[in-house]
Amino acid sequence: MNQEWILQTTQAQGQERREKIMEYLKALRTRICGAFESLEPEHRFERKSWSYQKGSGGGEMSILRGSVFEKAAVNFSGVQGDRFPGQDAEGSFFATGVSLITHMMNPWMPTVHFNIRYIEAGSRQWLGGGYDLTPMGFENSEDTQHFHSVAKHALDQVDPKLYPVMKEAAREYFTIPHYNRERGVGGIFFDHYNTGHFDRDLKMWTQVGETFLEAVMPIYKKKKNLPWTQEEKNKQIRSRAHYVEFNLLYDRGTRFGFQSGGNPEAILCSMPPMAAW
Secondary structure, three states: OOHHHHHHHHOOOHHHHHHHHHHHHHHHHHHHHHHHHOOOOOOOOEEEEEEOOOEEEEEEEEEEOOOOEEEEEEEEEEEEEOOOOOOOOOOOEEEEEEEEEEEEOOOOOOEEEEEEEEEEEOOEEEEEEEEEEEOOOOOOHHHHHHHHHHHHHHHHOOOOOHHHHHHHHHHHHOEEOOOOEEOOOOEEEEEEEOOOOHHHHHHHHHHHHHHHHHHHHHHHHHHOOOOOOHHHHHHHHHHHHHHHHHHHHOOHHHHHHHHOOOOHHHHHHHOOOOOOO
């Protein structure tokens, strides 16, 4: 399933558009899971479906625990309900997306977060998402440069003005207020994105989805066999505490999930298997 196919949703209306977008997201999720499993020859994702209790739809959690990925969660959801949660509640809503997080066994391998989503609320619709990188105590300038260069190239294909704006948005969003610093080395972030040109907006959105693996997999392949010590593992675990604090206190996705009556187990998949304070 390619970008040209999903861009046909520009001509689709209503339920047909929703279904096409959800099919694209499911296919993207399958590709990402396959790429992660390629690093784990003896382990596979365990999948668990759930139903949305406050409306219709649901989702599927996919969890991988292995020797490279201490825990990876790659989740899909597609739900609709009578009232959009949050302060800007406006009639019924539909929300679908793929969200993932990795927590690596090797301390030298950074955590990565990715999400793309499509939301309708009343008469409005918008796109959101991005990807960002969080070294757990062991920042590497080459990794950071590679990650950002992929993001820049992806957005430049649509509009060279996008990357600086979305890079700054990521810096602002992923800043932990009580420490007054970013939780990682940044990436790109956008929310409530609607320029009035849905075909162009969707092209940008799919560019983010299509380039995520290019941004992170070379880093993981390069570092998965690096030796590490228990002291380095302890440092990683302490760094994970800041990730937990951000997700529970400030992350909009976590808040939206609970406010909308989403599946708690799926919402909290972002939590690391172990952290320390």
